[in-house]
Amino acid sequence: MPLPRRTFLGAGLAAGLAAATAQPHEPPRPLTKADLPTPALLIDLAAFEANLRTMAEHGKRAGCGLRPHAKTHKCPEIARRQVAAGALGVCVATVPEAEAMVAAGVRGVLLTSPVLEPPKLARMAALARRPGAVLLAVGHVRQVELLVEAARAAGVVVDVLIDVDVGDRRTGIQPGQPALRLAQQIARERSLRLRGVQAYAGHASHAVGFANRAKVSRAAMTLAAETRELLAKAGLDVPILSGGSTGTYNIDSAVRGVTELQVGSYVFMDVDYRRIGGRDGPVYTDFRPSLTVLTTVVSATHPDRVTIDAGTKAFSTDGPHRPEARGRDGLTYARAGDEFGTVTATKGALLPRLGERLEFLVPHCDPTVNLYDRLYAMRGDRVEAVWPTVARRETATPGGERG
């Protein structure tokens, strides 16, 4: 979407874009980083495109499908580019995300989170009217019953995966016999179609060091693969085994039986992920950091620190790591409330000046993107496009919330 919707632009930016397109006889002044109000969320297109290619090539080489997780970016334009690069569809974590992605023309949208609310199941059944549009992960007998009611009421057949708990003890049914019984319950329902198994090993994705991650993730995904095998032997049709994460993509794709990966963060990367390379060791460099927050120094009263306009409302604070100044060694960020952060300099490094702009790698990409309504897609210093993010509202109401 090179020309974003008018409502997502302020007058200044819109005028800038208009000037860049509407006056062929005058040299258009392209919008640049310096024009953007801060805090602003930026995506470096060169890094992003490289990440898309790297993962797509890995999938092809490994003979493993990709259904990237859109909860990471909530951005239809990124989803479309993932599909254009060969993805089977996208995963989503919420019903509003599913609606937004389907509305954006994406097919094969897998809702990976369990949903127990009947109105939301009715919304998913409505999406299922378009064949191939959506799949749901289910992990409980009761959830299956509620989904059957919704599917019958809508007169549709809904595709489902069994969500198997392979060790992160968060969602899903136990592997083995409990999963088999649930699969058999589903197979008896004419309004459902069993399509396979999903397993997410959250405890593996950020394990530090490749060997360590490989051990944890192989054990988890092998459990999932064995469950899929068990279902197949019982005569059930289970073509899909979906799992994996950015931290384990090249581990899980080598586990026999895994058919597709739910990788999310690879498009952006973040400080948390860069640290999984090793403890005090190399950073994780399989993918390039593409996501940053642009900030402005708004106070410089003290000799030992400056204050920037980015705090708890600009960066996620759930992880152990801090934002990292890009291209500026020796600077340390610390949160200073909802609206501010302070920056200090190690010996020998220069403190930024009042009004100066600083760009930071984010600690954790998903919940940081969740704080913004748009991504500025940057080609170097130039704003090439503005990409709206959607479905950030957690308080979706039936039928609404699209984009």
Place this chain on the structure above:
Amino acid sequence: MPLPRRTFLGAGLAAGLAAATAQPHEPPRPLTKADLPTPALLIDLAAFEANLRTMAEHGKRAGCGLRPHAKTHKCPEIARRQVAAGALGVCVATVPEAEAMVAAGVRGVLLTSPVLEPPKLARMAALARRPGAVLLAVGHVRQVELLVEAARAAGVVVDVLIDVDVGDRRTGIQPGQPALRLAQQIARERSLRLRGVQAYAGHASHAVGFANRAKVSRAAMTLAAETRELLAKAGLDVPILSGGSTGTYNIDSAVRGVTELQVGSYVFMDVDYRRIGGRDGPVYTDFRPSLTVLTTVVSATHPDRVTIDAGTKAFSTDGPHRPEARGRDGLTYARAGDEFGTVTATKGALLPRLGERLEFLVPHCDPTVNLYDRLYAMRGDRVEAVWPTVARRETATPGGERG
């Protein structure tokens, strides 16, 4: 706003509200808590109204004005109710918030954060065309110069407060002579009008125990009052001294020279604030908790825990405290990623069931509200209104971003 804008409602909720108003011959079924999709942000109107009254009565009794901070709620309806209860206006932390509040008809909007970006200063100057609409806090010579340029370009006179750093080392100029010199610079500018002093003692607001808070906050606000005195003695007109917080409202209003309070969290309260009563001692009960997040149990596979649909994207995670289950003793919440939390029960307490709803007090109100687009205003179990929140976008662009 009893009937919210259509675009903020899904079809289901809108239909529910329509049914509640449009068919006098049929008994309307009022929307209740059970109808709301989760996670949902709720405000208990009885508690909220009691908090409004308590603070308004304190202000009157203490002879101190109120200009409550709208960064806490970002909600024009709450701002209007604060003004109706006697407030002088509201404080805001960002330019989009200022624009949204002015657009909602609120006057006396004080931007408490320093702004260094010329396009944002131009937006504030545009708001200043309406006399009495806005005030800006300034803390640097350079900021004054930029603001003068913006005010001259717009042909307006802008009201300003000197932002004084009274110890939290985040924003503002040093008290005493540096503040006086800045005030004299402002007084020389015909496009600016000096109105007084602002001081925020962030280090005082959450100090545990009243005596402790009183000591820290009195010291800080006395510095601010002395600076105001210094400016007055130099012949400057400084009618305003704005400071304070929910934790120190009844401490700061007793400091001689403080004319108005920037209290924010009192409308909602949160777990962080409840804990300032004392260490292992009484909770802080000056105000009643009115803000909760409604969640659903979406997984119950294990005997020792259940999973709810509220994680990092539903609760702020910046503070030391966790969400607390309301009306359910013996339950403990732990984050389990962006979309989920787990709930465990202490011995003797019953684990919630699959599909059951749980309501949680939030750890920190401001950044939690920042995650939602609306507040469901509850009268007991009934949804009395839906209040949009606005200006959550940190990536405002000039001229846009209103509501």
